[in-house]
Amino acid sequence: MLIGFSEELMFRGIVLKAAVGPLGPARAILLSAMLFALLHAANLLALLPLLVVVLQMSFVFILGIAMGCIALRAN
Numbered sequence: 001m002l003i004g005f006s007e008e009l010m011f012r013g014i015v016l017k018a019a020v021g022p023l024g025p026a027r028a029i030l031l032s033a034m035l036f037a038l039l040h041a042a043n044l045l046a047l048l049p050l051l052v053v054v055l056q057m058s059f060v061f062i063l064g065i066a067m068g069c070i071a072l073r074a075n
Contacts, residue, residue, distance in 0.1 A: 005040070007069070009034065011032050011067075012067060013071075014070055015032045015035060016029065016068055016072070020072070025072055029064075029068035029069060033061050033062075033064030033065045035066055036064040037057040037058070037061035040056050040057050043056060049071070051073070062075075
Protein backbone atom coordinates (compact mmCIF):
# COMPACT_ATOMS: atom_id res chain seq x y z
CA MET A 1 0.00 0.00 0.00
CA LEU A 2 2.83 2.39 0.81
CA ILE A 3 4.44 1.67 -2.56
CA GLY A 4 1.30 2.68 -4.45
CA PHE A 5 0.99 5.87 -2.42
CA SER A 6 4.61 6.80 -3.03
CA GLU A 7 4.21 6.15 -6.78
CA GLU A 8 1.16 8.41 -6.91
CA LEU A 9 2.93 11.09 -4.91
CA MET A 10 5.95 10.98 -7.17
CA PHE A 11 4.11 10.93 -10.49
CA ARG A 12 1.15 13.17 -9.74
CA GLY A 13 2.79 15.40 -7.14
CA ILE A 14 6.25 15.85 -8.66
CA VAL A 15 6.54 14.75 -12.30
CA LEU A 16 3.15 16.02 -13.45
CA LYS A 17 3.35 19.34 -11.65
CA ALA A 18 6.90 19.97 -12.89
CA ALA A 19 5.99 19.15 -16.49
CA VAL A 20 2.81 21.24 -16.72
CA GLY A 21 4.66 24.57 -17.04
CA PRO A 22 7.01 23.71 -19.90
CA LEU A 23 4.79 21.16 -21.71
CA GLY A 24 1.23 22.19 -20.99
CA PRO A 25 -1.37 20.03 -19.29
CA ALA A 26 -2.04 17.46 -22.04
CA ARG A 27 1.60 16.66 -22.77
CA ALA A 28 2.45 16.65 -19.06
CA ILE A 29 -0.30 14.10 -18.41
CA LEU A 30 0.96 11.91 -21.27
CA LEU A 31 4.57 12.16 -20.08
CA SER A 32 3.73 11.25 -16.50
CA ALA A 33 1.50 8.38 -17.67
CA MET A 34 4.25 7.02 -19.94
CA LEU A 35 6.84 7.21 -17.17
CA PHE A 36 4.37 5.60 -14.76
CA ALA A 37 3.83 2.73 -17.22
CA LEU A 38 7.56 2.31 -17.89
CA LEU A 39 8.18 2.02 -14.17
CA HIS A 40 6.09 -1.13 -14.23
CA ALA A 41 8.38 -2.73 -16.82
CA ALA A 42 10.56 -3.58 -13.82
CA ASN A 43 8.12 -6.42 -13.18
CA LEU A 44 10.00 -8.32 -15.89
CA LEU A 45 12.78 -8.63 -13.33
CA ALA A 46 10.33 -10.55 -11.16
CA LEU A 47 10.07 -13.03 -14.05
CA LEU A 48 6.46 -12.22 -14.83
CA PRO A 49 5.44 -13.28 -18.33
CA LEU A 50 5.91 -10.60 -20.98
CA LEU A 51 2.21 -10.55 -21.88
CA VAL A 52 1.26 -9.93 -18.25
CA VAL A 53 3.73 -7.05 -18.00
CA VAL A 54 2.54 -5.50 -21.28
CA LEU A 55 -1.09 -5.72 -20.14
CA GLN A 56 -0.19 -4.22 -16.78
CA MET A 57 1.74 -1.40 -18.44
CA SER A 58 -1.23 -0.70 -20.73
CA PHE A 59 -3.60 -0.61 -17.78
CA VAL A 60 -1.42 1.69 -15.69
CA PHE A 61 -0.86 3.99 -18.69
CA ILE A 62 -4.62 4.46 -18.99
CA LEU A 63 -4.91 4.80 -15.22
CA GLY A 64 -2.07 7.34 -15.28
CA ILE A 65 -3.93 9.46 -17.82
CA ALA A 66 -7.11 9.33 -15.74
CA MET A 67 -5.29 10.12 -12.50
CA GLY A 68 -3.35 12.92 -14.17
CA CYS A 69 -6.58 14.54 -15.33
CA ILE A 70 -8.06 14.19 -11.85
CA ALA A 71 -4.92 15.56 -10.20
CA LEU A 72 -4.85 18.66 -12.41
CA ARG A 73 -8.55 19.24 -12.06
CA ALA A 74 -8.42 18.88 -8.26
CA ASN A 75 -5.20 20.92 -8.10
